[in-house]
Structure formats: C-alpha cells, structure tokens
Amino acid sequence: MGFEMLEMSVHFFAEEVVKEWNEFILRSRNGTFMHLMDFMSYHRHRYQDFSTVIRKGNEIIAVFPANRVGDTVFSHAGLTYGGLIYGFEQRLSDVRDAMIALVEFYQQRNISKIYYKPVPHIFQKYPSEDDLHVLFSLGARLVRRDLSSVIKFRNRPQMSKKRLSGVKKAFRAGLEMKEGDFLSDFHELLSSVLVRHNATPVHSLQEMRLLQSRFPDNIKLAVARREDRLLAGTWLFKFGDVLHTQYLACSEEGRNLGALDFVISEIIDRSAPEFQFMSFGSSSGRDGQSINEGLVFQKEGFGARTIVLDHYELDISDIAALARSAEKDT
Template identity: 25%
Template structure:
C-alpha cells in the first residue's frame, strides 16, 4: 500500500527543498526558497508543505501561502510566483498522486481552510511527463477556476523559417536602420522605458520594483538576463528573461521606447534571442500570457505578434477545490 505524509515547511528544510526542486520532474527556480524568500518577511503567510513516503524519502514539495477570498481562507499556490503547483520527484508515480491529493484535502480541512487553489507549472517546463497530477486533482473534485493562454516557440524546430513574412520584413528593416542587440546591464535605463510604457498603456506599474530585480539578479546571476535593443548607442527596448530551468527561456518583461516604434526593435530583438536560445540548447521560448483578468480578455494584437514568430498556445491552468 502506498503511503505518504505531509510536513509543514520550516527554514531547516531550506537547502533540502531547493536541491529537490533543482532535480525535480517539473520544477523551476520560482519554486525554490531562494526565490520565494526574496519577499519581505510577513508579506505572505507561508503554509508550504513537504511530502515524504513511508521511508522518509522526499516525494514532492508544495509551495503555498494563506490567502483571503472574501470571508474564505485559501490554501494557495505561492502568490509571489507565476506558478507554484506541486513539484514532484522524477520517479513520482500515479499511485503517489492518487494518495497525495486526498491527504492534501484533509490537511486543509483540518487546518481551517475553506478553499484550495493550485496553479500548475505549464507542461513546457516539465523534464518528465507528470499529468498524473492533473488527473488526480480532477478525479478528487478539483476544477479549473481560471485558464490563461501563453505563447511559446519550440526552439528545437527549424526556427529560421518559423517567422512569418511580416516579422521577417521588420527584422530586416530594424537591422538595416542600424538597430543592434546585446546583453545589457542597463537595468535602470530599461526600467524607465518599461515603467513609462506600462503607465501610458495601462496606468500600471511593473510587478517588481527595480530594487527587487537587483535582489533577484544577485540571487540568480546567470538565471536573470536583460537583452536590449540599441540605436545610436541608446537603449530603446528590451526583454528581461528568467531562465527558470534548463528547458525554457521565460520572457518576463517586454518593452520598447514608443519614440522608436518605427525602427521595429522588438522584432530584431526576438530574432536574436531565438538564435541565442537555440545555440544554448533551450527547448522553448515562453513569451508569457496574452490574456488578462484570469483569461477573460484576449489581447489579439499580442497573440498576433508572438504567433508571427511561430509561437503557439500553452495553457496555464489554476485548479480549485471548495471545502465544506
């Protein structure tokens, strides 16, 4: 008989947790404590769990925090990360999943939670198939509370021909007009462009402050990079990428200076980034979601731009369970 047991995370498991995530079937650095702990103490009420088998072998970790939804207390995938999910051992099996999920439900009931929300890691980040998690969640009554759509390009395809005619024309135009691309350390100058862009278009601010990006960059010096477009030695656009694991380049922030829109800097930027990713052996370039309000609004222009490079849709699903 398969048995598993849950343990509340403490700082004593910090190193064990991070080593497990780095060697897991579906983890990214967003589930590492090194990433999660950059948030100031007290911002989130951590309720993360470790999952052990009967021989005290670590099978899974569940990064989570307590949230509020009206009067309901929610056991939620960590709010400070794009995805949280259940990160599993590479030899985690269906029986483990079928045993774990009802145990998680009981744990949340016993601790006064009224709802569970699990935001799974998209499949393109998996180094092993692990749909047994999706199956077990659905089998025991979880349902998709929101479905968002990201766009990703499979870099192992022949991407030289993946870009459409319009994208290829804009790539040539940018290069001809003197735009050039390089990895940059001008985070402050890029953050000014990004902030102005978000304010003008959406009356919004970046999710992270520049100071937080510096902290994360210090924690992941090779995992966070800024690729920028330049014109006459001036930065005019860029993309901040998170190399979340050895499979996927995640485009976290994308922006350009509107005054240089006619130069089409982002087209050349992604052309160069795609080539860089292929040479480094990454499997996918993930542009992130082009849906808003938990999938209720579709930004057709963004999808058109990303699909112009050959990108295709990748689901990001959040599962919910309502407790009595």
C-alpha cells in the same frame, strides 16, 4: 519476505529544511528555479507562507509552495505557477496519496479551498500531469484558462513579413543587441510603457537586481541600443530547455525602428541550438475570458503558437469522504 508500509506525513515548511527543499526541487521532474527558496523568499513579506513538505518515512516525496489568504490556500499567488512538485521516483499512487494527505492537512487547519496553478508541460523536465488527474478525481474545477504563446524551435513557422520588416529597419538603423547591466534603464522604460495601461511592473528595480544576482545563470536582460539610448528589451528567464520572456518593453523610437522585432529575432537565432521552446507568456485577461488580439498577433508573427495555462479550484470543505473513496479505488 515482508515489508514495512512507510507512513506519509505533511509538515509546514521551516527554515531548517531549506537545503532539503532546494535539493528536492533540483531533482524533481516538474520543479523550476522559481520554486527554490532563494527565489520564493524575495517577496516573502507580501504573503502568509503556507508551504508544506510531504514525506514518506523520512524521505521528501513532494513539496507544495503555497500562501494563505483567509480560508484559501494559493499555490502560489506570488509565482506564475506552483502546484505539487514531485520527483522522478514518485508514481501516480504516490502523487495521489500526497495530494490526499495535503488536503486533509489543510482541512484540519480551517482551509476550505485550494487554488492550484500547475506547472505547464513545457516547463516540466519529464511528463508530470499526475496531479491533474488527481485534482479531477477530487472534483476540482477549472476556473481560469490563460492563453500563452510559445515557439517550438524545431520546425517552427517562418517569421511573418511584418516582423521581418521590423528587423530589417533595425539593421539599417544600426541597432545593437547587448546583454548586460542595463536594468535601471530597462525598468524605467518598462514602467513608462505600463503606465499607459494603468499598470506597474510586478518587480521593483531592487527586486530585479536581487533576483538576477541570485540566479545569474537563469535570469538575463537583452536590450537593443542605439548610441547611448535603450530602445527595447526583454528580461529573460531560463528554465532548462525553455526560454521565457518575463517582460517585454519598447520605446516610441524603438517601435519606429523595429527594435523589439530585432531583439526577439536575435534571441531566437542565438537560442535555437540550446533551447527547445521560447515562451512569451500570457496574452489574456479577466481570468482568461479576454484576449489581447494584437499581442497574440505580434507573438504569432515570430512563429509562436498557443498553449493554455490552467488554474483550478478545489473545495476541501467536505473532502474527507471523497479522499477516502479515492484511496479505496486504488
């Protein structure tokens, strides 16, 4: 019996496929709620969207959240990570074909480079590094490697004496950990902490409220309070079996009372039965070349250890021959 080879096609994202896009993300093996259009659309005004949908016949087999700056496509400049999102049914050959089709699609639209931030393995629902091998075969360069700290709840190291000392201080001071609508106070505290480093929060208070209202099951705020004062807190993102601290902030009074140690300790104790990992995010700068040793030391004190967050650059200005070679080798 013969069979029909279905043609692969690439199309720009359009509003009429929002439902299809979101449904595909939810059943993918490496997509997260950050790749849903309800999340990506909150800052759409900041970027020239260049996201694509890859189909085999009529069926979506991959999507690529992306934006364009000049002759470079980023996946995605407005997200911690992006890359090609694909499903459980897609095998290596499908991912390779999708990547080659994507490269040729962008090349035909005067794009010369793709900047690629893959989903780290701890956030994947199932092993999904097919795209990394395809990138390697196409000659992509590793251009940045950030350092991130992660707790694996099972068999995690004990909390350090310094962190435990902070927790004990907080208990003696009568601090309470609460989840609730403290975003205004938290954003004010976060802004005051970041201004000392000549920085501002990536998200405005309005954006934080919007995202938390759209994803109430995925985004939470946990804070330490003493009487009516917010002393420390973290804005938490829940990705399946991974809990991620998107922001951490602590006041001067909170530092003296171990408030942040207390919040993190409480979250660890409450989250261990439900989650496999807790991610503290990056502690590096200058494209991964510098490390905030004090911040790493603090996170390691809770039992976290290092993973890396890689960024790749793929020059597609003369990729057609290489793509044909990759197809020929299969």
